[in-house]
Amino acid sequence: MWVTGLLLAAMAVFEGTFTHTDSFRFAIVIGRFNDLVTTKLLEGCQDCLKRHGVDVNPEGSQVDYAWVPGSFEVPLVARQLALSDRYDAIICLGAVIRGQTPHFDYVAAEVSKGIAATGLQTGIPVIFGIVTTDTMQQALERAGIKSNLGWTYAMSALEMASLMRQVKGIGDQSKG
Numbered sequence: 001m002w003v004t005g006l007l008l009a010a011m012a013v014f015e016g017t018f019t020h021t022d023s024f025r026f027a028i029v030i031g032r033f034n035d036l037v038t039t040k041l042l043e044g045c046q047d048c049l050k051r052h053g054v055d056v057n058p059e060g061s062q063v064d065y066a067w068v069p070g071s072f073e074v075p076l077v078a079r080q081l082a083l084s085d086r087y088d089a090i091i092c093l094g095a096v097i098r099g100q101t102p103h104f105d106y107v108a109a110e111v112s113k114g115i116a117a118t119g120l121q122t123g124i125p126v127i128f129g130i131v132t133t134d135t136m137q138q139a140l141e142r143a144g145i146k147s148n149l150g151w152t153y154a155m156s157a158l159e160m161a162s163l164m165r166q167v168k169g170i171g172d173q174s175k176g
């Protein structure tokens, strides 16, 4: 709007929505390690996406799936998928459960650093859907017995996909 000869650009609030999902594409990377937990996280994730209008069929055009041996391998595959520029968001699912060895700490540290780096390096939202717990019981409680965090991770993916489309569109508008 022109006011006293100056162009005043309206400022904006950017916020993701959960509607109009039919043009989104997602990739889900799932660790097979502790698959009793990760298959349940995947079910929760698919249920949420489906109920928000996303076609989760692997034969369809909206969601691709990549299985990896364990959480340690998740970031590498997530990064490769993100670099394809085919997806609005990548959802990473894994379960790292503390055992009697220090392995837990190494795997948990690397997967969290790797997922964060992948999002920042590629500009694609990469959702941290790695459950880290002390026991299998606690992991199962978060994967369907009490609630299913897979659902929450899918909500984050939907929100970020929508938000990033808005934010990426900023450059298309005149700076005024």
Ligand code: INI
Pocket (backbone or CB within 6 Å): 031, 033, 034, 069, 070, 071, 072, 073, 094, 095, 096, 097, 098, 099, 103, 104, 107
């Ligand atoms: N992978 C997991 O996803 N969760 C674990 O709890 C885990 N622990 O504790 O060993 C785990 N290890 C495997 C790891 O992710 C790699 O697949 C493996 O080391 C080969 O690189």
